[in-house]
Amino acid sequence: MNTLIEHILDPEGGGGQRRVFPAGGVLFNAGDPADGLYYVKSGEVRIYKMDSQGREVEVVRLEPGDFFGDAVLFVHREFPAFAEAVQDSEVFFLEKGQLLRGLEEVPGLAHDFITLLARKCVTLNQRIEALGLQTVRQRLIQFLLTRCQGRGVCTVELDMKKAELARILGTISETLSRNLKQLQEEGMILVTGRSIRITDCSRLRNEQ
Amino acid sequence: MNTLIEHILDPEGGGGQRRVFPAGGVLFNAGDPADGLYYVKSGEVRIYKMDSQGREVEVVRLEPGDFFGDAVLFVHREFPAFAEAVQDSEVFFLEKGQLLRGLEEVPGLAHDFITLLARKCVTLNQRIEALGLQTVRQRLIQFLLTRCQGRGVCTVELDMKKAELARILGTISETLSRNLKQLQEEGMILVTGRSIRITDCSRLRNEQ
DNA sequence: CGGATTCCTTGACCTGAGTCAATAATGGGG
DNA sequence: CCCCATTATTGACTCAGGTCAAGGAATCCG
Secondary structure, three states: OOOHHHHHHHOOOOOOOEEEEEEOOOOOOOOOOOOEEEEEEEEEEEEEEEEOOOEEEEEEOOOOEEEEOOOHHHHOOEEEEEEEEEEEEEEEEHHHHHHHHHHHHHHOHHHHHHHHHHHHHHHHHHHHHHHOOOOOHHHHHHHHHOOOOOOOEEEEOOOOOOOHHEEEEEEEOHHHHHHHHHOOOOOOOOEEEOOEEEOOOHHHOOOO | OOHHHHHHHOOOOOOEEEEEEOOEEEOOOOEEEEOEEEEEEEEEEEEEEEEOOOOOEEEEOOOOHHHHHHHHHOOOOOOEEEEEEEEEEEEEEHHHHHHHHHHHOOHHHHHHHHHHHHHHHHHHHHHHHHHHHOOOHOOOOOOOOHHHHOOOOOEEEEEOOHHHHHHOOOHHHHHHHHHHHHHHHHEEEEOOOOEEEEHHHHHHHHHH
């Protein structure tokens, strides 16, 4: 991973370009030529598609340290999805030619790039399982547990609208609302605005 | 892709091992050490997981020309899923060390391996969309359309049980049955045993 | 402060799809 | 050719979760 990041951040040898987007800014639209890959230095970017009825469906959400476009680059001529900054974001763009050159010339870069793609494949596989097998409730619990590192009692502060969390979980705000209420009635959490107090971590964990 | 296949099939330089499995044979179980990748030369292999209730869930189905284990190799120590031959199958196994050596020494191999992983990422993404956004009906239609290359009228011969097709589509046989019946009543297909005559390709296509 | 806008919750309702259970159809062996 | 096992269909039921619509709650701002 390291070699690749060094490469893309290096304005001299690597050839990565720094680009800054305000919250809501569009990195690219579906159909734009896929001529390079992106690295998120800071901020947050979401990738989404439109279905036939024009509804947005979130594909993935990128945080600092994530790459995007890496796979598309080798398969399609055009981006198949939309990319939009959720927060003010600083990203680095590496043009395809520069990447290919780097893969041949920079020792270790190919290996790190392979590792990156491999991680992505594994993550995607996990996502498929989650969508196919888990309920909204389970996905919500999983989300909460990853933000409260194992401690028995802790508080998760949402730094987003609930509608946004819903989209991340692959559902809608109404359903999220009902699930949060349910968990609260069962005494596992306590919701106050955008802060969620986890009162029974182990019981949450028992549901996976 | 080519370099990699040549490499894995070459008993001398590449170091791939030929392995043959009868229908129903187990290539590996979840938890087995992920010490190499597989290439399917002939036959058919399915990869599946168990959920907490012991139900099997199919992750992917591999046909001749497909690789698997390639991504897991770089991420986990153990296979996270089960692999089982659906038909008599001939596969080639390339040990991790051999692969790493090849990636460094064989020109073009790294690039082909990257392309392989990239394709996989894109396919997985499409699968996520399909599972998240499409109904069983849509997935069935998509399956039918890919086997009838655009011609107005043609017949798709299923070379498997309907229950198996159901699993491929991420559903169960009852639901598949109902969907086939529905499409037939709407006059788009004609089902006779395991052969499905597509009578109105364009109308199918209109539903995506 | 008070209106307006955005965000969140709730209820009523509907639909897709899974489960269970009961047949029907099919297809090999003996 | 018939019997049994596998495979396929059908019906009745249940449930998660989405849609629509109506209120609350919170927040922003002149």
